[in-house]
Amino acid sequence: MLKDITLGQFFPGDTPVHRLDPRSKILLLIVFIVALFMAHGWAGYGLMLLVTALCMAVSRISPRNIFKGLKPMLFIIVFTAALNLFYTQGTPLFPGWPITREGLERSIAMVLRIVLLIAGTFLLTYTTSPMALTDGMERLLSPLKKIGLPVHEITMMMSMALRFIPTLIEETDKIMSAQKARGADFENGNLLQRAKALLPILVPLFVSSFRRADELAVAMESRCYHGGSGRTRMKQLHFQALDLWALALGALLLAAMILLRRFGL
Amino acid sequence: MSDLRVEALTHVYSAGTPFEKTAIENISLQIPSGQFVGLLGHTGSGKSTFIQHLNALLKPTSGKVLVDGEDINQDKKTRRAVKNKVGLVFQYPEYQLFEETVFADIAFGPKNMGLGKEEIEQRVREAAHFVGVEEELFQRSPLELSGGQKRRVAIAGVIAMRPGILILDEPTAGLDPSGCRQILENICSYRKESGATVIIVSHNMDDAARLTERLIVFNRGTVAMDGTPEQVFSRPEELIKIGLSVPQATSFAMALREKGIPLRGSIYTHAQLMAALKEVGIC
Amino acid sequence: MEPIIRFENVHFTYPEGEREILCGVNLEIAEGSFVAVLGHNGSGKSTLFKHMNAILLPTSGKVWVRDMDTADEDKLLDIRRTVGMVFQNPDNQIVANVVEDDVAFAPENLGVPSEEIRQRVDAALKQVGMYDFRMHAPHLLSGGQKQRVAIAGVLAMQPRVLALDEPTAMLDPQGRREVIDTVTRLCREKGMTVVLITHHMEECIGADRLVVMSNGSVVADGSPLEVFSQVELMQREGLDVPETTRVLHELGLPKTAMDPKSCAAIVAGAIS
Numbered sequence: 002m003l004k005d006i007t008l009g010q011f012f013p014g015d016t017p018v019h020r021l022d023p024r025s026k027i028l029l030l031i032v033f034i035v036a037l038f039m040a041h042g043w044a045g046y047g048l049m050l051l052v053t054a055l056c057m058a059v060s061r062i063s064p065r066n067i068f069k070g071l072k073p074m075l076f077i078i079v080f081t082a083a084l085n086l087f088y089t090q091g092t093p094l095f096p097g098w099p100i101t102r103e104g105l106e107r108s109i110a111m112v113l114r115i116v117l118l119i120a121g122t123f124l125l126t127y128t129t130s131p132m133a134l135t136d137g138m139e140r141l142l143s144p145l146k147k148i149g150l151p152v153h154e155i156t157m158m159m160s161m162a163l164r165f166i167p168t169l170i171e172e173t174d175k176i177m178s179a180q181k182a183r184g185a186d187f188e189n190g191n192l193l194q195r196a197k198a199l200l201p202i203l204v205p206l207f208v209s210s211f212r213r214a215d216e217l218a219v220a221m222e223s224r225c226y227h228g229g230s231g232r233t234r235m236k237q238l239h240f241q242a243l244d245l246w247a248l249a250l251g252a253l254l255l256a257a258m259i260l261l262r263r264f265g266l
Numbered sequence: 267m268s269d270l271r272v273e274a275l276t277h278v279y280s281a282g283t284p285f286e287k288t289a290i291e292n293i294s295l296q297i298p299s300g301q302f303v304g305l306l307g308h309t310g311s312g313k314s315t316f317i318q319h320l321n322a323l324l325k326p327t328s329g330k331v332l333v334d335g336e337d338i339n340q341d342k343k344t345r346r347a348v349k350n351k352v353g354l355v356f357q358y359p360e361y362q363l364f365e366e367t368v369f370a371d372i373a374f375g376p377k378n379m380g381l382g383k384e385e386i387e388q389r390v391r392e393a394a395h396f397v398g399v400e401e402e403l404f405q406r407s408p409l410e411l412s413g414g415q416k417r418r419v420a421i422a423g424v425i426a427m428r429p430g431i432l433i434l435d436e437p438t439a440g441l442d443p444s445g446c447r448q449i450l451e452n453i454c455s456y457r458k459e460s461g462a463t464v465i466i467v468s469h470n471m472d473d474a475a476r477l478t479e480r481l482i483v484f485n486r487g488t489v490a491m492d493g494t495p496e497q498v499f500s501r502p503e504e505l506i507k508i509g510l511s512v513p514q515a516t517s518f519a520m521a522l523r524e525k526g527i528p529l530r531g532s533i534y535t536h537a538q539l540m541a542a543l544k545e546v547g548i549c
Numbered sequence: 550m551e552p553i554i555r556f557e558n559v560h561f562t563y564p565e566g567e568r569e570i571l572c573g574v575n576l577e578i579a580e581g582s583f584v585a586v587l588g589h590n591g592s593g594k595s596t597l598f599k600h601m602n603a604i605l606l607p608t609s610g611k612v613w614v615r616d617m618d619t620a621d622e623d624k625l626l627d628i629r630r631t632v633g634m635v636f637q638n639p640d641n642q643i644v645a646n647v648v649e650d651d652v653a654f655a656p657e658n659l660g661v662p663s664e665e666i667r668q669r670v671d672a673a674l675k676q677v678g679m680y681d682f683r684m685h686a687p688h689l690l691s692g693g694q695k696q697r698v699a700i701a702g703v704l705a706m707q708p709r710v711l712a713l714d715e716p717t718a719m720l721d722p723q724g725r726r727e728v729i730d731t732v733t734r735l736c737r738e739k740g741m742t743v744v745l746i747t748h749h750m751e752e753c754i755g756a757d758r759l760v761v762m763s764n765g766s767v768v769a770d771g772s773p774l775e776v777f778s779q780v781e782l783m784q785r786e787g788l789d790v791p792e793t794t795r796v797l798h799e800l801g802l803p804k805t806a807m808d809p810k811s812c813a814a815i816v817a818g819a820i821s
Contacts, residue, residue, distance in 0.1 A: 011646055011647065013647070033504060060640045104478070126600065128648045130650060131645070131646040131647075132645050132646065132650040135642045155556055160644075160645070160646075161644065163646060164644060164645060164646050167686070167688040167818070168640050168688055172411075175356065175361075176361065176362055178318070178323050179356045179361075181323060182323060182355075182356070182424070183349075183362075183374055183378060183424065183427070184350065184374075184375055184378030184379055184427070185351050185378060186346075201364045205361055205362050205363065208364075208409060209361055212641075213638075213641045216636060216642070217644070219604055220634070220636055220644075221644060221654075222604070222629070223604065223634040224629070224633075224654055224655035224658060224706065225626050225629050225630055225658040225659050225706065226654070227658065232657050232658060233656075233660050233662060233666065234650075234663060234666075234805070235650070235653035235656070235663055235666040235667055235670060236650075236653075236663075237663050308721060308722070309691065309721045309723065309724075412590070412591070423686070439718075439719070440718045440719055442589040442590045443589065443748060443750075443787055443788055443789050444787035445589075445590060469721055469722050472615065509723060511722065513792075514793075515792050517631065518809045518811060518813070520809070521809035521810050521812070521813035522809075522813045522817070524813065525813040525814060525816070525817040525818065527817055536792060539792075540796070541795070547820070548816065
């Protein structure tokens with residue numbers, strides 16, 4: 002089950018989407034999210050769906066990987082859908098049914114919104130190496146250094162977290178198996194019992210995370226890490242013509258969505 | 267004391283997806299009660315997947331696992347009950363220690379079995395004794411112990427469930443030579459006194475040769491060789507072909523024979539080599 | 550030849566500890582040599598290791614890396630780029646999600662220009678045979694491959710010494726071979742000084758020199774053949790010796806070789 006979590010995964014490739022500067026991609030994701038929240042009618046959602054599908058096609062990220070990433074969110078999606086489906090006032094779809102036309106529409110719209118939001122985010126993380134991603138973020142946020150924000154440290158921590166997610170997931174799986182072999186029961190009992198049953202997993206996980214952090218710190222120092230000052234980068238970020246085009250398309254999308262909203266479509 | 271039968275066991279990971287991977291295929295074997303078995307095979311040969319089927323941590327894609335003649339995958343109850351009969355010690359088991367005291371950690375398994383307080387206490391003492399953990403350590407935090415001690419406490423945690431079949435996945439990994447020897451002695455003494463079936467996964471050919479009565483060699487998800495150490499190590503070329511080595515004594519005996527020294531019999535331990543050299547009149 | 554690392558009567562006790570971990574170690578590592586350090590757990594070998602790039606500083610005595618005192622804080626980066634360290638757990642020393650980004654980490658820290666980093670990364674990955682994996686995610690690699698990436702990450706600093714603390718302890722036999730073959734090749738072909746800390750005696754056989762540590766002191770020092778020949782000493786230290794040496798020893802034959810072929814010849818010679 003834990004292996005389904007795809008956060009922090011990256012699928013290397015050489016498509017235009019992969020080649021975009023991470024800063025452009027982060028900006029585009031923001032544009033995408035704003036545009037998504039502009040969507041109001043079917044035309045708006047249709048356009049967003051089309052744009053997402055297009056980006057997926059260009060970046061050669063298969064829908065299967067997006068769906069895999071959606072799996073852990075399934076509960077939230079179904080819950081939102083049900084909530085909107087049953088609790089929206091309006092004209093019943095069929096006489097005597099608790100489901101209204103408005104409810105159905107809203108629930109479809111909400112599900113689309115969540116799915117597209119996640120899909121867009123995954124498109125960014127799937128096509129951008131975490132190193133480039135945090136690097137891009139560091140550069141975008143660098144004006145904030147002036148007001149004393151430790152931008153380098155924050156982004157470094159983010160990239161370490163991304164790096165260790167798969168390792169910790171693997172480790173959690175192992176510890177769970179080991180405790181199950183000693184008869185631990187994670188599936189039965191009331192909420193309190195279940196919460197207590199997590200201790201045999203969480204304690205070893207914490208202990209090992211501290212050990213890892215310790216060893217990692219020594220290893221990083223041994224490789225001459227001494228904070229952000231004087232650091233260079235192997236992969237320098239360059240805005241290219243491609244980025245300009247992409248950003249222009251992003252602006253176009255935003256404009257289109259604003260127009261569509263104005264006309265209530 | 268339990269016997270084990272595996273019938274046409276197959277396990278496919280991520281079945282039905284493009285990531286589909288057959289880890290073990292059509293494995294059938296029988297391990298009689300009380301046998302000391304070594305499982306050999308390089309990483310990815312399927313031996314880890316195999317042992318996780320023996321206490322129902324993994325469900326077979328097809329095939330059956332029977333402990334004392336009973337299918338362990340009948341229902342939820344049997345899948346749970348088998349964990350008391352088949353103890354599985356994972357690699358680096360010290361990473362699963364979590365209780366505040368050594369005593370409580372060893373008692374975790376017996377407690378999950380629903381045993382009474384006295385019974386638990388007796389089992390903890392017994393298990394600690396088998397692995398040479400002194401009672402003075404009972405109230406200490408397991409995290410304060412040395413690496414070797416931690417490992418022995420973790421093994422005691424499984425032994426305390428008094429499994430009829432004890433499976434250990436590379437119990438000596440990462441320990442220094444004396445730490446290795448100690449753990450292996452502990453396992454042997456547990457086996458001798460309890461009569462349990464012991465299955466040990468190992469990369470160390472010398473240990474496997476010295477300790478076990480039977481070796482099962484995995485390769486690409488199937489059983490490549492199965493027999494006494496004598497039988498298995500008499501086919502060194504096959505072992506080397508699947509990326510495994512032979513005990514040092516075996517390879518030295520091979521070199522000695524090449525030089526025309528007529529050593530007799532199958533040689534895979536130091537004692538055997540010395541005895542064979544004596545036979546031909548050296549020393 | 551001028552030693553590249555020199556321990557001068559090094560004592561070490563942890564600030565809160567009572568027991569002395571290193572008790573007056575004197576050791577010189579010659580440039581370009583392959584030195585193996587063998588010892589059981591708690592013998593002080595890992596503490597010795599951490600003194601080589603100023604992760605730990607001696608309580609008394611001195612450690613010199615070339616002409617730099619490891620206690621000299623101004624020289625810290627120079628010392629660390631001279632002595633590259635590889636640790637036991639491959640997972641806890643890889644910092645990036647992509648192999649080549651990880652290898653670039655050290656030169657980036659050192660402020661090396663981008664184009665040169667690229668060259669160093671490619672060269673380092675080729676030296677350890679991991680170039681084809683440069684775009685892979687490290688957590689999907691085998692243990693031996695991860696350790697080779699870790700070695701490449703150190704090589705990208707262009708160090709003079711490659712020091713490894715039980716780099717094979719968590720690996721399977723295949724991974725062990727990969728790592729030992731890689732460091733041996735780096736020493737023999739590139740002239741890299743290698744210091745290998747281990748408790749596997751088979752990994753020491755190919756070294757130029759074998760140092761045995763026990764209770765914080767050096768108890769044996771010489772060629773692997775010389776050291777393993779002291780069978781009683783090794784057994785007293787709880788360490789293994791090669792089967793060939795053990796047999797020759799018990800037969801009372803001269804221990805002038807370790808490989809099965811030569812040893813078989815010695816035994817055969819004794820009969821006729």
